[in-house]
Amino acid sequence: MFVLLKPRLTVVGVDLGTTYTSVSYYDTSRTGNIEDRIQIVSNWPAITYLGGGLKWGGAIPPNIQRHMWTKLELDAPRTGEAAKICQELLGSGYGSVAGVKRPVDIIADFLAQVLEHLIKNLNVHYTETLWQSFPLTLVVTYPAVWSDLAKALTLQAFSQAGFNEKNLRMPRKTITATEPEAAALYTIMCIRGTAQDKQLAVDDGFVVCDMGGGTVDLISYKVAGVDPTVLEEATIGTGDQCGGSFVERSFLRWLEEKLGEKDFREVAGGPAADISRTSLPARLSKMMQEFTGCAKSGFHGSDTEDYELRLPAPLNAIVCDTSHSIENGEILITSEDLKEMFSYSLQKIGELLLAQIKAAGQKGQVKVRFAFLVGGFAESQYIQMELQKLVINHGVHIIKPLHAWSAIARGAAAKGLEQGGATPIKDRKCRRKHREQESYICYWLISEGQDLPTAAKVHGKVSMHSNFWPGEKRHASPLLLAADIDKAPRRSHVIAVYEVARLRVNLEQVPQRAFRKQNNSKKPYYELHYEIHISVQSGLEFSLWVDGKRYGAVAAEYA
Incomplete structure (x- = not known):
């Protein structure tokens, strides 16, 4: 008798990158170690909105503006290139073309395309009926330095994009991981049994x-x-912000200096400083693709590594111009030129x-x-x-x-x-200080740099109490505050103190016997003493405790 063993697709991991996104899934039908069984679906380009509709990938013409670095817009403050890209899109009126969409909506639109493409791959690899018959674990990654608001918005974008029961049929749970944690885990997986591991x-x-x-x-x-x-x-x-795209920006400045302002405008349509970060003129786009695919990616640092790039029309008609290093319509990039283009990123x-x-x-x-x-x-x-x-x-x-x-x-x-x-x-390190409720003398609930054991169920707790009139809804909404200073402030209105989230505590689930009946000169009321426990995992997790018993998770609305 022959038995057909079905592959159990158990995990889908998503790395939503700033300029590049990839998705992994675990394929148990293949033999070999864990690393060999992890399949990658990649090449998720940017998106754009044309004529009221969404376009992405190869459907976007090279000279059309597209949303890039949108991931960084989930967090604040936006600085450097992220701020320039944001200003560029708003200044061009592109936001109105996209329907004045929020960053979380744009990312959700992009992730919806990623999900659709992922499902197509799964259907080909397995068949739709087969892969949808197994429970799924979704693992979402985000930067370790992100605020809790940015983390919450990331999960919102995934849910909004369709990474849920409706499209994945049987998701068991969603797990979050910081990007360096995921990278560290993969690194350990790679070096096991190697010389580095020993x-x-x-x-x-x-x-x-x-x-x-x-x-x-x-x-x-x-x-x-x-x-x-x-x-x-x-x-x-x-x-x-000092990744690979800064080499391309340096290339544009070099090209302008080499060609001169007049000839550079023939190719780019304007000065290098004003060239869009979200779109390139068609002729310049082709030249940039050749630069990144050959000169940038292939450079080793040797003094003899020179590259010749084909110039676009009308400059490709130049037979010889030694003053600009042009010969037969090609411009020479020397090894020293490339080192200078890499210098900013390398130094940072x-x-x-x-x-x-x-x-x-x-x-x-x-x-x-x-x-x-x-x-x-x-x-x-x-x-x-x-x-x-x-x-x-x-x-x-x-x-x-x-x-x-x-x-x-x-x-x-x-x-x-x-x-x-x-x-x-x-253990993780706490990245900021969380303070307890407003008081005249305050202490840190969780301190910056504090070791946070991942196995621990609670990393901080605060005792609270609330009073309710008979028949009043029993809800509470305390603020979670933080500060990036060494000494605990005495008041919440100190400039260094900022709001992380407002907790939504549902006390209706606590039994009546836990409430203490109090009397005053007017009418009786009920008092409840409880604790909010905080667990710092990949994100913040909150739970409600009364008299040593847990009464469920506490929702957080991030500022």
Whole structure:
């Protein structure tokens, strides 16, 4: 008798990137280790709105404005390139073309296209009936440095896009993970059994450096246990806008300087500083594609690496112009030119990396042994070699894991597989200070830099009480406040204090016997003493406790 074993599709992981997005799913029908069974569906381009309808990917002409870096608009404040892109879209009136959509709505529209394409892949790989017959775990990733509001908006966008029971039929649960956590998990998965794995001992550390097109994010981990590997966050995550797209902006400035303002305008239609970040003129777009596909991606840093790029019309008719390094319609980019184009990103990434190594090694607690480079920009061999030169004297070795460009999506799938989503991260670092209710003398409920064991059910708790008249609805809505200063403020109106969320506590579920009847000169009322417990996982989780018993989760509306 033959038995057909059905594959059990259990996990879908999504890395919503700033300039690049990828999705992973776990394929149990294949043999081999976990890494080999993780399948990647990628190439999710930007979206645009034309004639009232949504277009994406290859359907968008190169000279049409599109939404880029929209992910960063979920968080505030928007600075640097993210702010310029936002201003550009608003200034062009493009927001009105899109129906004055909020960033969360635009991302939801984009994710809806991602979901549709993912489902097509699953239907081909399995058949619709088969993959929809198994429970699904969805793993959503986001930056470690994001606010709780941005995290909540991310989950809202996924739900709004259709990542729910209606389209996925049997989702078991949704798990969240920080991007460096997913990257760290994938990295550990990659080095198991390798020479690097054997070199890592308890109290050793490594830095995960996620280098995307727009942003670069870093965090350091300490090895807390081996067989299996257990990690603790050794530092608070840091990052900046200095990813691969800044090389392209430098190329445009170089091209303008090389050609001269007049000839550059022939190609670009205006000065380099004014060129749209969300669209390029058609002729310049083709040249940019050749630059990124050949010169940028293939550069190793050798002094003999020169590249010749074909110029668009009418400049491709120039037979020879030595003053502008043009010959037979092609312009020469020297190795020194390329080094200058990489210089801004390289300098900023180097500063961030050295700061992480220094922070991890403070008080001699963690010796950083490796820096693992992941993300699309990590594929640059020039970046890899230059960073290695920078950190070699610190005893740190640069490692680029296999499939570094999709490390976060792969790590997301691995997180969903390990013990039903249990994290290999033992402790996280608190990224800000949360203070208790308004009082004359205040103390930190959770302090910045505090170790937050992921296995702990509660990282902070606050005792509260509420009074209710007979027949009054028993709801409470306290504020959760935070501050980024060292000394706890005495009042909530101090400038440094800001609102994180308003909690919506439903006390109707608490039995009547828990309420104490009080009498005053007017009429009796009921008093309830309760606790709000806070658990800091990938995001904040709140729960209601009365007399040592849990009465469910507490909803939060983020500011």
